[in-house]
Amino acid sequence: MQDIINRLSRIVGHTNCLSGDDLREKYDHDITGSYKGRSLAVVRPASTEDVSKILALAFETSTAVVPLGGNTGLAGGGFAGADGDKIILSLERMNKITSINRQSRLARVEAGVVLANLHAAAEAVDLVFPLVFGARGSCMIGGNLSTNAGGSNVVRYGNTRALCLGLEVVLADGEIVNLMSELHKDNTGYDLKDLFIGAEGTLGVITGAVLKLFDKPKAYATAMVAVADIASALEVLHRLQAVSGGAVEAFEYMPRNYFRHLQMVDASAPMPFDKLADTAVLVEIATTNAQHATAGPDGKVPLVALLENTLVALLESGQVLDATIAQSESQRTEMWRQREMAFEVATHLGVSLTTDVSVPLDKVDAFLNEMTARIGSVAPKAEVVVISHLGDGNLHYSLWVDPENPGQVDEAQKTAIYNLVEDVVEKLSGSFSAEHGIGLAKIGSMARRKDKAALAVMRRIKRALDPKNIMNPGKMLP
């Protein structure tokens, strides 16, 4: 073991091969608090060549390697266990934005670039990299790619996978695969890029990427909309997509009791409607057209008028019950703050458990109805709050087993609830992990619920690319 640490030190330098306990705490504990362990060492390469040398050494010595970005994952994918036998390979020093190209609308980055830093670099030239979620200030591009991260803008721009044209990957034996394509069309062989994206470091280490950039919107129009039901919400989504030419940037479901809980946390939060509706959505559309973003002679911003007119028409036809359109940037910010307080709302009141599932768009209603009918069988006193990226069919179904005694929950009951949620999801051809991935947290579900033939194909690919099973072993594949 000490020999391996010495050899790693020679590759990256002593200060970048951490094996003292206190230094490693930051890497050996995860943000959910579920995983606390002990790695053999934390190694911080400065270049792809360093990564290659580290993996060659790991391969030679059959030492397991756990790649790590910003350590913000929610499924334990970056956890190195408690046995002190695995290397954490932190990409944090490979944090260079190599280029931002306005003519081709592309960025070339190293894997350790913090997402928010790429946001800033793109915005500096009036472009955006549209992947956005809470952890943006510390998560890294390599981790975003390895977990195919989602977030609020997927309805418009797709998952991380859809934002990537090219990759650089180092394989288990240290071989570097150059897939750093800047091409929009390239049919020369298997789509290896998408195989490594979302593989959670089990097939190789992503060290660099070519990412798509987009015109920065010149204005947003944002509203809280109360709707008759989920089917009406989807009609609102489709209508807004049609009138805006697919410019719906976010479409977030927020049910009545979410607002009620929000008020418990923050009594001063303004409510969007006089009378809260059972079903509401936070909707945002955007424009990159300067004229549509600028108030005309009538004082109205065309984009806002478009949103307003569409909602008025839907109000008349009964799908929309009420709506509040943000009249200023501060009102817009407040709407988003209320949405982004989801984590705070949950933790403040000690949510018993939360899930990350998805169903087909036309099955969201069925999912919610069936859960309402069946949750009492496993949690008679449960209070449920669902936050959902409704535009993608992605639901975070969360609950308090006993709202009178928040925080009290027994593991057997927790398991029963997870199983029920996953049973309903499976019946509706949904996914038991929509955006957070498998890691360690969902490995049991993977064993029980993934299509057996698909799982067998995954195992064959894993064996073919990582024959010694040193790449993030024990993760993703049961």
Next chain:
Amino acid sequence: MQDIINRLSRIVGHTNCLSGDDLREKYDHDITGSYKGRSLAVVRPASTEDVSKILALAFETSTAVVPLGGNTGLAGGGFAGADGDKIILSLERMNKITSINRQSRLARVEAGVVLANLHAAAEAVDLVFPLVFGARGSCMIGGNLSTNAGGSNVVRYGNTRALCLGLEVVLADGEIVNLMSELHKDNTGYDLKDLFIGAEGTLGVITGAVLKLFDKPKAYATAMVAVADIASALEVLHRLQAVSGGAVEAFEYMPRNYFRHLQMVDASAPMPFDKLADTAVLVEIATTNAQHATAGPDGKVPLVALLENTLVALLESGQVLDATIAQSESQRTEMWRQREMAFEVATHLGVSLTTDVSVPLDKVDAFLNEMTARIGSVAPKAEVVVISHLGDGNLHYSLWVDPENPGQVDEAQKTAIYNLVEDVVEKLSGSFSAEHGIGLAKIGSMARRKDKAALAVMRRIKRALDPKNIMNPGKMLP
């Protein structure tokens, strides 16, 4: 051999197991005329279960299988060789559109659905499946997916890969893998779907798919635009994307001599400009907003006015030299007819060779300049015509070696020209096969030019999923 044919007949019925020479002609010859062969038999399954049984038999007997859709591929991917030892597995009877779902904007189809039939079914409910190219009347969805087909609308909707949410695949040993997801977010394991898409049938047979549908545009605005140079053309593209919110549906490069040749084929074709420019583009934007599609009180259609105003501004700043906007559907149709005559223009005059390459958007100019400088070294009298899906950086660089003697071309010279084109493409980090795939036609380029490490990964995956090498052997992988 006869035993295999008998067993195949028992699976699909005698009338669907063809082994008479005349019956097979349709399957054993390809549309380019380059490949004429002889298969052991042509088998036409009616269901996924049939496909599974056929492959189980093939696996047991180590018989090679060549999956075939509409037989419109341009790279010989569906060719079963001349040895009479391979089965052609035609998906044509699996031609059912299982469902078209407006609420979730999805279609479920069998692999043998003809693309144009899916177009019609989607349009019947006011939606579109936006994959469009010349062979749409006979090509099939399974083939489109297996080759990750491109076409003119990629700039807006992406390649076939981007249009697919779910797949059903039968593996080499007959195992059925159900990846028929209708989910927009699903992070449960490796992205197997994208591995089979574009694999040209070398990893399994695609038997079904879940495909995305989109709102049908309510109006198009189309123009021929003469620009100062390629950099100006890209500025036109970016400006139009910004003002339209990414609604550029097509952006096709058409150089001066293309129009000159077009007139040789069709003297009555109206020219878009009084004075032909070196560089022109056919551009089309679309809207799904009824109001933008309808003439206002001033008699102007807002979408057309948007295109016009944008082009006028670019005319004033010098990037645009001249422009003709289609004032009627018939003028629009004529513009597209002129673009789609590319194949006729080339064949009428006996083009010596054509290519299908791509380069990064900001390298198109460099590619054209370097080719102009160097083509004389291998073809001193050459006349070049380039048609390009410029919005994707995809160029079909075609030439007559000797315009005085069209059709005269010697194989060694042809090879020298291909090599030169590919050398220049490689230098610019481009692709030697942008949308047509590898098949047999590009297998040599694959061996010479594909990243060696990527090729090795491909081979490992191929061996893992098709250990007996019976799935379309000899294709794609050199």
